[in-house]
Amino acid sequence: xxxxxxxxxxxxxxxxxxxxxxxTLAVAKFFCILHVTNTYLCTFALAYGPSMIPTFxxxxxxxxxxxxxxxxGKVGPGDIxxxxxxxxxxxxxxxxLLGLESHSVTYVxxxxxxxxxxxxxxxxGHVWVEGDNIYNSRDSRQFGPVPYSLLEGKVFCKxxxxxxxxxxxxxxxxxxxx
Amino acid sequence: xxxxxxxxxxxxAAKEVLDRTAIVAKxxxxxxxxxxxxxxxxLVYGPSMLPTLNLTGDVVLAEHVSHRIGKVGTGDVVLxxxxxxxxxxxxxxxVGMEGDTVSFxxxxxxxxxxxxxxGHVWIQGDNTxxxxxxxxxGSVPYGLIQGKVFFRExxxxxxxxx
Numbered sequence: 001x002x003x004x005x006x007x008x009x010x011x012x013x014x015x016x017x018x019x020x021x022x023x024t025l026a027v028a029k030f031f032c033i034l035h036v037t038n039t040y041l042c043t044f045a046l047a048y049g050p051s052m053i054p055t056f057x058x059x060x061x062x063x064x065x066x067x068x069x070x071x072x073g074k075v076g077p078g079d080i081x082x083x084x085x086x087x088x089x090x091x092x093x094x095x096x097l098l099g100l101e102s103h104s105v106t107y108v109x110x111x112x113x114x115x116x117x118x119x120x121x122x123x124x125g126h127v128w129v130e131g132d133n134i135y136n137s138r139d140s141r142q143f144g145p146v147p148y149s150l151l152e153g154k155v156f157c158k159x160x161x162x163x164x165x166x167x168x169x170x171x172x173x174x175x176x177x178x
Numbered sequence: 179x180x181x182x183x184x185x186x187x188x189x190x191a192a193k194e195v196l197d198r199t200a201i202v203a204k205x206x207x208x209x210x211x212x213x214x215x216x217x218x219x220x221l222v223y224g225p226s227m228l229p230t231l232n233l234t235g236d237v238v239l240a241e242h243v244s245h246r247i248g249k250v251g252t253g254d255v256v257l258x259x260x261x262x263x264x265x266x267x268x269x270x271x272x273v274g275m276e277g278d279t280v281s282f283x284x285x286x287x288x289x290x291x292x293x294x295x296x297g298h299v300w301i302q303g304d305n306t307x308x309x310x311x312x313x314x315x316g317s318v319p320y321g322l323i324q325g326k327v328f329f330r331e332x333x334x335x336x337x338x339x340x
Contacts (some may be wrong), residue, residue, distance in 0.1 A: 032207070086319035087297040125262040143295075147261035150321050 021085035042066045047094045051131030062160035080155040080168055092152060097140050099128035111135050121160050218240045222269045240325035255327040258301060262315055267324060270311050271297030272301035282313045
């Protein structure tokens, strides 16, 4: 009698476990595919902060960034890139790329207080990034040129807010008449 | 008639090929995930880490968990992406973390002292005479660290722990 109950319990238990593991495997596969797509193809990100006004809002914009261009070296000046901050390794920020290695970049050192400009040649293996809002942006003007390997993605399309949906042009300045 | 039978054969062959490819793909995925997020064997060569690592090449095991949780510290041998050439990965020792004061010899008579800035590390090869490291290209952002070496498999069947 006990043996029979034991066997019945085993059967039920086995089928429950099988179903649970089947469903878990399906969910795990889905997350794997999502993770691979995020890491190697295309990801979407939310950026907030004042350093890229007017391209991105203060309170947060969602956009799509793709990862292939960085791996193949197809980024150039004028692109908006995601990069890992050289000052806080857990932070990823969005800035505009202004110069690749061996480019000569001229920048305004402190636009709030003076008009003084400085020119620098970007060293080998590094890039120069600046926020669109140079009055309130912490970028290469403060922490210097950034190694190319810290770049994580190239932003190509804004998806939120919906009325600003669309691909991001290279020029960076939105024409208010359009 | 013949055409139908050919198509049937072709379909079953295609299905078998697809199944086998799926198995290989799954295995490669697992290998890739393990290599990137857990532990990976790497071949390192060059004179800059003598006598710790060989000139002609050593297979080392590097784990990729510590640097994500911030457990990399002074004295660790790390794999770090070169700030000068983004395609190369270097093996060096971490000599100073952010905020540390580092003294190094630029040439035998003349030593310099710098403070490692926030978010950066100072890396040096063990063989300071033949190593291009932070003494030449400055402190390196922490985000460039790819992994921490913890095991060396030597050619002479002698396994050395760090």
